[in-house]
Structures are given as C-alpha cells and as structure tokens.
Amino acid sequence: MAMAPDTRSPAPGAGAKAEPPLTAGLRMRSVALRWDTAVVILLIAVFLVGLGTTDGFTGSGNLAFAFNDISEVALIALPMTLLVVAGEIDLSVGSMLGFSSALAGSLWNAGWAFETIVPVVLVIGVLGGLLNGWLVTRVGLPSLAVTIGTLALYRGLASVVLGSDAVTDFPERYANWTANTTTVPGTFLTYPIVLFIVLAIVTAFVLHSTSFGRSLFAIGSQEDAAFFAGIRVKRYKLLLFVLTGLFSAFAGIIFTLRYGSARADNGTGYELLAISAILLGGIDFDGGKGTLVGAVAGILLVGVLRNLLTLNDVPNEVQTVVTGLLLVASVLTPRVIGVITERRQRRAAMAAGPAGGAVT
Amino acid sequence: MTTLTDKPTTAAGGTGSARSLVDTVFRAREISIAGALALLILGTWIANPRFLDSQGIKDLLLNASILVLLAIGQSVVVVTRNIDLSVGSVTGLSAFACGKFVADTHHGVLITLVLGVLIGLVCGLVSGALVSFGRVPALVVTLGMLYIIQGLDYWWAHGDQINAAQVPDAILHLGSGSVLGVPYLPLIAVALLAVTTYFLRSYRAGREMYAIGSNPEAARLAGIPMRRRVLGAYLFSGAVAGFAGALWLARFGTVVADNAHGYELTVVSAVVVGGVAITGGTGTAWGAALGALLVTTIGSALVVLKVNSFWQGAITGALLLAAISVDRVVNLRMTAALRKRSARHGNGA
Numbered sequence: 001m002a003m004a005p006d007t008r009s010p011a012p013g014a015g016a017k018a019e020p021p022l023t024a025g026l027r028m029r030s031v032a033l034r035w036d037t038a039v040v041i042l043l044i045a046v047f048l049v050g051l052g053t054t055d056g057f058t059g060s061g062n063l064a065f066a067f068n069d070i071s072e073v074a075l076i077a078l079p080m081t082l083l084v085v086a087g088e089i090d091l092s093v094g095s096m097l098g099f100s101s102a103l104a105g106s107l108w109n110a111g112w113a114f115e116t117i118v119p120v121v122l123v124i125g126v127l128g129g130l131l132n133g134w135l136v137t138r139v140g141l142p143s144l145a146v147t148i149g150t151l152a153l154y155r156g157l158a159s160v161v162l163g164s165d166a167v168t169d170f171p172e173r174y175a176n177w178t179a180n181t182t183t184v185p186g187t188f189l190t191y192p193i194v195l196f197i198v199l200a201i202v203t204a205f206v207l208h209s210t211s212f213g214r215s216l217f218a219i220g221s222q223e224d225a226a227f228f229a230g231i232r233v234k235r236y237k238l239l240l241f242v243l244t245g246l247f248s249a250f251a252g253i254i255f256t257l258r259y260g261s262a263r264a265d266n267g268t269g270y271e272l273l274a275i276s277a278i279l280l281g282g283i284d285f286d287g288g289k290g291t292l293v294g295a296v297a298g299i300l301l302v303g304v305l306r307n308l309l310t311l312n313d314v315p316n317e318v319q320t321v322v323t324g325l326l327l328v329a330s331v332l333t334p335r336v337i338g339v340i341t342e343r344r345q346r347r348a349a350m351a352a353g354p355a356g357g358a359v360t
Numbered sequence: 361m362t363t364l365t366d367k368p369t370t371a372a373g374g375t376g377s378a379r380s381l382v383d384t385v386f387r388a389r390e391i392s393i394a395g396a397l398a399l400l401i402l403g404t405w406i407a408n409p410r411f412l413d414s415q416g417i418k419d420l421l422l423n424a425s426i427l428v429l430l431a432i433g434q435s436v437v438v439v440t441r442n443i444d445l446s447v448g449s450v451t452g453l454s455a456f457a458c459g460k461f462v463a464d465t466h467h468g469v470l471i472t473l474v475l476g477v478l479i480g481l482v483c484g485l486v487s488g489a490l491v492s493f494g495r496v497p498a499l500v501v502t503l504g505m506l507y508i509i510q511g512l513d514y515w516w517a518h519g520d521q522i523n524a525a526q527v528p529d530a531i532l533h534l535g536s537g538s539v540l541g542v543p544y545l546p547l548i549a550v551a552l553l554a555v556t557t558y559f560l561r562s563y564r565a566g567r568e569m570y571a572i573g574s575n576p577e578a579a580r581l582a583g584i585p586m587r588r589r590v591l592g593a594y595l596f597s598g599a600v601a602g603f604a605g606a607l608w609l610a611r612f613g614t615v616v617a618d619n620a621h622g623y624e625l626t627v628v629s630a631v632v633v634g635g636v637a638i639t640g641g642t643g644t645a646w647g648a649a650l651g652a653l654l655v656t657t658i659g660s661a662l663v664v665l666k667v668n669s670f671w672q673g674a675i676t677g678a679l680l681l682a683a684i685s686v687d688r689v690v691n692l693r694m695t696a697a698l699r700k701r702s703a704r705h706g707n708g709a
Contacts, residue, residue, distance in 0.1 A: 089499075139685055140692075144443075144499070145638040148628055149680035156674025163670050264670075272503055285497040317514035324507025331496045331504075 035282035035334045036294025043301045050308045057311060061181065064190050066307035067300070068180045068258075071192035072097065072251040072267065074299045077274040078196075078203045079243035081295040084278060085207065086240055087220040087287025088136065091147040093248040093274060095154035096128050097267030100252030102158040105167030105262025114174055121249050128154060129245020133238035151271065158264035167262040178258040192254055204292040212236070220287025276323060277302045280330040298330075389635035389643070389687070393650045397657060404661040411664045418543060422611065424656040425545035426451075426604050428649045430623070431630040432549075432556050433600030435648035437593045438631055439560070441573040441640025442498035444594060446487055446505035447601040448623030453513045454479045454605025459522030459615045462531060469530050469610075476606030477599050483509060484598015488591040510621060517617030524613025535610030545607060549649070552600070556645040569593060574641025629676065630655045633683040655679075 050057040057063075067074070076093045083090055100121045107117045128150070135146045176182050177191050184194050207213040218226040219233050227233050251270075256262045281298025283290030302323065309319045405412045430447050437444045454476045462472055483505065490501045524532060534544055560566040568589050571579040580586055609615055628638075634651025636643025655676065662672050 135681065135685065139688055141684055141688055142638050145632050145684050146681065148625055148632070149677050149684065151625065151677070152629065152673050152680060153677025156670075156672065156677050159670040160668075160674055272506075276503070276507075279500055285500050315515065317511045320507050320511030320514070322511075324504045324509075324511060327507065328490065328496075328501060328504035331500045332490065332494050335495055 035330075035337075036291045036297065038333075039281050039294055039297040039301060039330075043297050043304065046301065046304050046308065050304065050311075054308060054311050057308065061183070061188060062307070062311075063304075064183065064188050064193060065180045067193050067196075067303050068178075068190040070273075070299070070303040070306070071178075071190075071196055071258075072255045073270055073273045073277060074196050074303075075192070075199065075247055075251045075254070076244070076270065077278050077295060077299050078199055079240065079247045080274050081203070081278050081283055081290070081292060082207060082213075082216055083240045083244055084275075084283050084285065085220050085287060085290055086216045086237060087223060088143040088237060088240070089147065089275070090132060090143065090241060090244045091271045091275075092128070092132060092150040092154055093244055093251075094267045094270035094272075095151045095158065096125060096245055096248035097252040097255060097270055098264055099128070099154040099158040099161070100125055100249040101256045101262045101266040102162035102264045104253055104256050105165075106161050108170065108262070109167055114170075118253060121253055122246060125245045125247075125249020125252075126242055127245070128249070129242035130238070132245065133241030136241065137234040137238050155264070155268075162262065162264045164264070168260055170257060170260055170262075175257045175260050178254050180258070192258070200292065200296050204296075207292050216240075217288055220284075221289070273302070273323075276327045280326055282330070282334070285331065302326075389690075390647045390650060392686075393634060393647065393654060393683075397650065397654045400654070400657055400661055404657075404664055408664050411661070414541070416664075418538075420657065420660055421546040422543055423660060424653050425543075425549045426607060426611065427623075427626065427630060427652040427656055428546075428549040429552060429600055429604045429607070430627045431634065431648040431652035432552055432645045433597040433604075434627050434631045435634070435636045435643060435645045436556065436560070436569065437498075437597045438628075438636050438638060439573045439640060439643060440569050440590050440593050441576065442491060442590060442593065443502060443628065443638070444484075444487060444597045444601075445499065445502040445624045445628075446483060446509055447597060447627055448620045448625075449506050449509035449513060450480055450483045450598060450601035451605040451608060451620040451623060452618060453483070453509050454602040455608040455615045455619045456513060456517055456522065456605075456617055458606045458609045459527065462528055462609075463522050463526035466528050468528070469534055472531055472609070473603060473606045476602040476604075478602065480598040480600065480602020480605070481595055482598075483602070484595045485591075487598065488594025491594065492587040492590040506624065510618075514617045519617070522609070522615045527609065527613050531610050532613055533610075535607065535612070545611065548607070553646055553649050560645055565589060565592065570641055572640070626655065626676075627652075629680045633680055635683075635687060637687070638684075651683075 076097070080090060080093065103124060104117050104121050107120065108114065112120075132143070132146055132150055135141050136143045180190065183190055187194070189197075207216065215226065215231045215236060218229065218231060219236065223233060252267065255266055259266075277299040278290075278295040279285055279298070280301060281290070281296065282294035283298075305322065305326075306319055309322065401412070410416055430451065434444060434447060457479055458472050458476050461467065461475055487498075487502050487505050490496050491498045494501070537544055539547070560569065568579070568584045571582065571584055572586055572589055576586065605620070608619060612619075630652035631643075631648045632638055632651070633654060634643065634647040634649065636648050636651075658675060658679065659672060662669065662675065
C-alpha cells in the first residue's frame with residue numbers, strides 16, 4: 001500500500017517487490033512451497049484432524065453451519081482481496097456493515113417494504129465506498145488514515161440512525177434465506193455459501209484471467225510504473241473501494257436477516273477478521289502478490305478452526321488468541337522462508353565463484 | 361507517488377508572501393489545532409459556563425490524560441512510519457494485571473507503576489522485534505498482537521472484576537489527588553510530553569526516527585541503525601501503554617477485562633488529528649497530545665451541550681477526515697509555494 005510501513009532494510013528478499021511480477025512469481029515457485037499452497041494443505045490437514053478427533057464435525061450440516069456463520073466476513077473478504085492486491089486497505093467495512101444493518105432496521109421500523117430497503121441500503125454502501133475512494137484517489141490521502149476515519153464515521157452514523165435500539169421483528173420468509181440451517185434444495189449448502197462460491201469464482205476469474213486483474217497486481221507492486229504503463233490507477237482504485245462498500249452493505253443485510261436483529265454495533269471488528277483471513281491466505285499486505293485460491297483457503301481455515309475449537313469447547317478467548325497467532329505466523333513464515341532461501345542462494349553464488357556473486 | 365499530479369497552482373504573490381505563507385504553514389499544524397481547541401472550548405463555555413468551572417476543567421484534564429499519554433507513545437511509532445494497534449489491549453491487560461496484583465498483595469504505588477511499565481515493555485518487545493527484525497508489516501503484527509493480548513486478557517479475567525475497595529488508597533489517590541489544585545495525571549502527561557518532545561527534537565536517536573519515517577532507504581544508506589530505532593519506538597509505545605494501564609487503575613479503581621479495548625483507533629485518530637502524518641517523518645509529540653486533548657474535549661463538549669451521545673462517533677470520524685484532508689491540502693500548497701520560491705531564487709542567481 002502507499003504508506004508501506006516499510007522500515008525493513010531492503011536487503012535480502014525485499015527486492016522482489018521491485019521486480020516484475022513474473023520473476024517474483026518464478027522465485028516464489030522456486031521456494032519449496034508457496035504460501036497459498038501451504039494454506040490449502042493446512043486447511044486439508046485441519047479438516048482431517050477434525051474428522052479424526054471431533055464427533056459431529058461432519059455431522060448433518062455442521063460444516064455448512066460453520067461456513068454460513070462466517071459468510072459475512074467471507075463476502076467482505078472478496079473485494080478486500082482485490083483492494084489489498086492493489087496496495088490499499090479498507091478498515092471501514094465492519095462499520096459499513098453495522099450502518100447498513102441499522103439503516104435496514106430503521107427503514108423496516110418506518111414501514112418500508114424489504115424489497116425497497118435492499119436497493120437503498122446497497123446504494124448507501126456504494127456511496128460510502130465512493131467517499132473512501134474519493135478521499136484516497138482524489139485528495140491523495142493514505143487509505144489507512146481515511147478508513148480509520150470512516151470506520152468511526154459510519155459506525156457513528158449507524159448509532160445516529162438506530163441509537164441503541166434493536167429491530168428484531170423481521171418476518172421469517174426473509175430470515176429463512178440466510179439461516180444457518182436452510183439449505184438450497186438438493187444440496188447441503190446454505191444460500192449465503194452458494195452466493196459466496198459463485199462470487200469467489202467470479203472474483204478469481206477477474207483477478208487472475210483479465211487485464212483488469214493483472215493491472216491490480218501491477219498497481220500493487222509498482223504504482224508509478226503501472227501509471228506510466230497507461231493503467232488508470234485512480235479509477236481502478238475508486239472502483240475497488242466502491243466494491244468493498246457495496247459488499248459490506250450487502251453483508252450487512254445478510255447479517256441482519258441471519259441474526260434476525262438490526263443493531264448499530266453489528267459487525268464490530270469484522271474489518272480485522274476479514275483482513276486477517278486474507279493475509280492468512282497469502283495476500284501480501286504490501287500489495288502485488290497473492291492468489292484468490294489462497295485467500296479463500298484462508299477464509300475457510302478461519303471458519304473450520306473456529307468451528308473445531310467451538311465443538312471442542314475451547315473458550316472464545318482462546319479462539320481470539322489462535323486468530324492472532326495465526327495472523328502473525330502467516331506473515332512471518334513467508335518472510336522467514338524468503339530470508340533462508342536468499343541466504344542459501346547467496347551462499348551458493350559465493351561458492352560458484354567470486355565474480356558471479358550478488359554484491360549488494 | 362501522488363506528487364505526479366501536484367501542479368503548482370495557486371499563485372502566492374511575490375517572494376515575500378510565498379515566504380510568509382511557507383513559514384506560517386510550517387508552524388501552522390500545532391497552532392491550528394490549538395486554535396480549533398480554543399474555539400471549541402470558548403464556544404462550549406459561552407453555551408454553558410459550567411464547562412469551565414474548576415470542576416469542569418479538572419474533569420477535562422483527567423479525562424484527557426490517559427489518551428494524551430497513549431498518543432505521545434503512538435506518535436513516536438508513527439513518526440517512524442509504523443503503527444501500533446495493540447496499545448488498547450496492552451493498556452487493558454496492564455490495568456487488569458496491576459489491579460489483580462494490588463488486590464492480592466496491597467503493594468504501593470511505585471511497584472504497581474513499575475509492573476505496568478514492565479508488562480508494556482514485554483508487549484512492545486514482541487511487536488517491535490517482529491516488525492524490525494521479522495520485517496513484517498507493522499499493521500499486521502500489531503493487529504495480531506491486539507488479538508493475542510486481548511484473548512489472553514479475557515481468558516485470564518474470566519469476567520472477573522477488580523473493585524475500588526480492593527485497590528489501596530495510595531494508588532487511588534494518584535488517580536484523584538492533586539497538587540496545588542492540579543491533578544496528578546495531567547502533570548504526569550505533561551512531564552512525559554516534555555521528555556518526549558526534547559528527545560525527538562534534540563537527541564540524535566530522535567532525529568533518526570524522523571529520518572527513518574521520511575525515507576527508509578535514505579536512512580539505511582546513511583547508516584542509521586533502523587532496526588534498533590524501530591524496536592526502540594515500540595518499546596517506548598509499549599511501556600507508555602503499560603504505564604497508562606496502571607494509571608487507568610488509579611483513575612477508575614474498577615477494572616474489568618475489556619478496559620480500553622478498541623481504544624487503539626481513538627489513539628491513532630488523536631495522533632493523526634494532531635498532525636502526525638501516518639506516512640511517517642513529520643509531526644510532533646505535542647501535536648499528538650493536542651490532538652488527544654481535542655478529541656477528548658469534543659466528547660466532553662458534546663455532553664455539556666447535551667448533543668445526543670449517538671452523534672459522538674460520527675462527529676469524531678468526520679473531524680478526523682477533515683483534519684487529514686486539510687493537512688493534505690495545506691501540504692500541497694506548501695509544496696507549491698516552496699517550488700515557486702526556489703524557482704525565483706534560481707532566476708535571481
């Protein structure tokens with residue numbers, strides 16, 4: 001991202017960022033294990049452990065239940081992945097979720113039809129995203145500072161709209177669409193999960209198979225170069241902020257229906273969960289690196305782990321600690337691997353001959 | 361990066377006015393915050409004179425003190441182009457640990473404060489080592505630390521609570537007592553502010569922190585021990601957060617596990633409002649302290665003016681956005697004016 005909390009000396013490994021993504025990718029592949037592959041393997045391992053040790057893990061609908069339970073975070077994480085790849089961040093998503101929930105609640109209280117509430121709330125999400133994107137791309141402010149501001153602003157607006165009330169009398173015919181136990185006919189999956197799967201496939205296609213997606217990687221690894229290569233950096237970033245706003249508002253509607261409760265403090269802290277999940281999946285916080293498969297694996301890993309810990313009666317607090325440890329480990333491990341490989345390569349280069357060594 | 365679009369637009373008269381604009385702007389950050397603060401206080405006082413009676417001032421100062429302390433600590437980290445999101449949970453952990461400690465042992469003030477600082481130092485050491493030696497982005501590390509410390513705190517506390525009755529009077533006196541009418545807490549905050557300002561301004565290590573924040577690559581080439589400096593910033597921020605936790609106990613007497621959780625964003629807001637650029641390299645500790653005072657005063661003023669408290673979050677957020685936007689615009693103008701001035705000087709020579 002633009003601010004790049006980059007105090008590390010750009011000695012070994014760090015130089016990769018300046019290289020074209022292709023070389024960086026090749027280098028990553030030359031490391032025995034890519035991080036996103038590692039996360040997929042980790043996910044499978046955790047799954048197998050759950051299978052072997054925990055009763056009811058594969059019981060009727062437990063997994064669908066577990067994933068449905070993090071479906072809002074998962075939905076927000078998709079556009080967030082694109083945003084982080086492009087080197088920016090949006091901390092206001094959890095607040096936008098709360099704001100849209102509060103708005104939906106108070107409009108419902110005012111007697112609006114739910115069919116009207118949904119588009120209105122989505123428009124508000126788009127506007128919120130536009131404000132973030134405008135401040136970042138037009139005024140030129142760091143996205144971290146902007147979205148800390150809008151985090152407070154949107155959460156504040158949520159409590160202005162709904163105060164400390166809770167709206168709970170949504171009819172079941174709406175709530176059923178999102179319930180942890182209602183499955184799409186013929187499958188064992190719930191509606192939000194099916195929606196997530198479809199959107200994840202679309203996002204994966206956009207990120208990895210379109211010129212737009214490649215542009216995001218270019219922007220994330222070298223913004224100036226991308227600009228001079230003719231990529232419309234600002235327009236793309238604005239679009240991404242609008243997308244995170246839109247998805248957050250949508251997640252707010254799902255959240256409201258699923259819990260049958262609209263409250264101003266819904267989704268508090270979700271921004272951190274969504275970011276944790278995708279960083280865990282190997283999306284580089286500095287931008288320009290990562291795959292959507294990794295991000296999805298990171299999201300699912302968080303979901304499965306929480307479910308496993310819950311089934312084993314591990315208290316909530318310990319789950320928080322585990323999330324934190326995973327987050328730190330997920331950013332530390334690739335760097336450590338990078339440093340080790342770099343050292344090994346340098347030693348190999350030194351052994352090969354004095355003239356051929358990498359003199360930095 | 362965005363300098364690509366910076367055009368020297370607004371013409372600022374001749375050399376003289378360009379110079380005065382530049383000179384004013386250089387000093388403007390802290391002065392304009394102080395001005396906004398003065399206006400806010402004046403306006404609120406006119407609307408409700410009780411805002412500034414002796415009790416009102418005392419409350420204001422007491423309410424601001426802990427936030428001011430944390431903002432000072434955070435400003436040192438942000439100057440190095442890093443961030444510490446774990447300060448809220450460190451403060452909470454330290455407050456609870458100190459409370460538990462004195463409730464069990466009835467130790468005195470000094471040892472409690474030392475305990476708080478030690479807890480903070482340990483947390484700062486872990487974050488700082490990961491950021492400086494692990495070369496991991498600060499936001500991610502301190503976010504992880506936030507979760508870890510928060511989880512440990514809840515786990516340990518189990519919904520437990522320390523009551524004022526369990527806390528020795530000497531410690532409570534630190535939180536509520538005063539000398540010559542001035543409460544202790546603001547005095548402590550001012551003392552830390554003085555030390556930090558002096559360090560950042562006049563010590564080599566302090567200047568090096570600005571160098572690291574404004575251009576890490578240049579700082580490294582200049583031979584600045586970056587890792588040690590960044591680690592130092594985190595140790596300082598951690599120690600201050602731990603210290604603030606002990607003072608939290610002294611101030612409120614009653615502590616639960618989730619004290620000060622979520623405080624980190626208020627602290628960062630205060631620092632940014634105070635003119636410390638989140639991109640590092642600029643800003644002062646006393647700007648951050650003023651920012652913290654402003655954020656607190658807005659909260660108090662809203663209460664005094666009987667504005668619905670639901671508005672508080674929205675107003676704080678809007679204020680933060682306004683502050684950073686104004687700062688940015690002022691910066692652009694300053695760059696433009698400087699460019700103009702140097703162009704003139706170039707013509708003259």
